[in-house]
Amino acid sequence: MSRLAVLVPGGRGQLGSELARILAARTGALVHRPGSGELDVTDAEEVADALGSFAETAKDAELRPVVINAAAYTAVDAAESDPDRAARINAEGAASLAKACRSSGLPLVHVSTDYVFPGDGARPYEPTDPTGPRSVYGRTKLEGERAVLESGARAWVVRTAWVYGASGKNFLKTMIRLSGERDTLSVVDDQIGSPTWAADLASGLLELAERVAERRGPEQKVLHCTNSGQVTWYEFARAIFAEFGLDENRVHPCTTADFPLPAHRPAYSVLSDVAWREAGLTPMRTWREALAAAFEKDGETLRTR
Template identity: 70%
Template sequence: MSRLAVLVPGGKGQVGSELSAILAARHDGLVHAPGSAELDITDREEVRDAVEAFAEAARDADLSPVVINTAAYTAVDAAETDPNSARQVNVAGPAALAEACRDGDLPLLHVSTDYVFPGDADRPYEPTDDTGPRTVYGRTKLDGEQAVLDSGARAWIVRTAWVYGAHGGNFVKTMARLAAQRDRLTVVDDQIGSPTWAADLAAGLLELAEPVAAGRGPAQRVLHCTNSGSTSWFEFARAIFTELGLDPQRVDPCTTADYPTKTPRPAYSVLSGNAWRDADLTPLRPWHDALREALTSNPEAFRPR
């Protein structure tokens, strides 16, 4: 196993925080996980300086460097009315990182999303399937992927979906909060995806980072990584209630038409893990098992304050 030095832009978010925690627990590498206040990835000079300083620190410590970009503009509805901000963070930022990594000969893992697909499939999406985002968020994330792949950097795209974790806002925390405020909840039952625990995703990214940092990365440059299995938001909500020791019958189903949003959500967001397995990477556990451990291992993080 390589001793890694990992730079994590977006390091204070759901996945970045978990990457930091795992690496800190190893005690055998180096991790720098700046949030947006510490590293503005839309500032090319700031990015270049940060990557160069990180590479030098890795060399001095005799560690294998890799950059894992978890920074993103993820406010799906807000992106529709502020596309320039979304484009800066989701396209210009990754492009700047990839350029700096190319020039410094550092490998880059870039986290992307199921929203690059149209969401109308009837089977899990493969990385090679045609994309067709229907939102500003999805289009900017797809353009960011392309910018990274076109940069000439040694780069891999890792798409994921329905992420929740102990840090930041997410569906699990929202359900826990609303459960404390309302007798009954109504949740859409016709949008299907794979809930993914940020800690499991972080572990998967680090497993990929090992061969990548050693110059043995997989030939396929776009991969999918989610917890296995699929469910609807309604079924996910009921599972959350059950794991919190609450009555799942308090959650009622509805259709997307019953609960309109400013921006369309994908009806089907399941991502195939075939390419991940073909790259000899460990498939993530079933989503319900991950949910149970997430709520058991850090219960206070998921309960309303």
């Protein structure tokens, strides 16, 4: 196992928290996870200085450095009325990071999203399938992917979906909060995806980061990493209630049309893990197994929120 130095821009959210938790258990590992107030990815000069300093720190400590970019404008609906800011963070910020990685000789793992696809498929999307985002968020994330891959840096894009955990804002925590405020909940039953526990995603990204830091590939530059299986938001909500010890029949199905929102949501955004497995990376467990593990590990924290 490599002695890694990991820089995580946008690292104060759920993914950064899980990366820090895993690396804290590794002897000699280093993680720096600045939030937007500490590292503004839209400031190219600040980014170049930060990454240059990080590269020197890793060298002095004889660690293998890698950057995992979790910085993103993820307010999907707000992005529809704030496209310039979404583009600055998701596209221009990603480009600045990739440029600085190239200059400093740092490998980059850039986290992206299922929203780059149109969502009208009927089988899991492969990394090579045509993209076609239908929201500002999806379009700006796709622009960021392209900037990273065209930058000349040693860079990989990892798309994920429906991420949840004990930190940050996510669907699981929203369901738990609403369960204490409402007798019943209506949740959409016509959007299908793969819920992904942030801890499992972090483990997968670190496995890739180790490979990348040791210059062991993989050759595939775009990969998908989610917990396996597929489910609707309604079915996911019922599973959350069941794990939480609540009556899952309090959750009722509805359609996307019943609750119109500013941004388009993919009706089907399951991501295929074929390329991930072919790269020799550890297959992800099922979403249901991961949900049970999340409650086993963080149940007490979740129950107090």
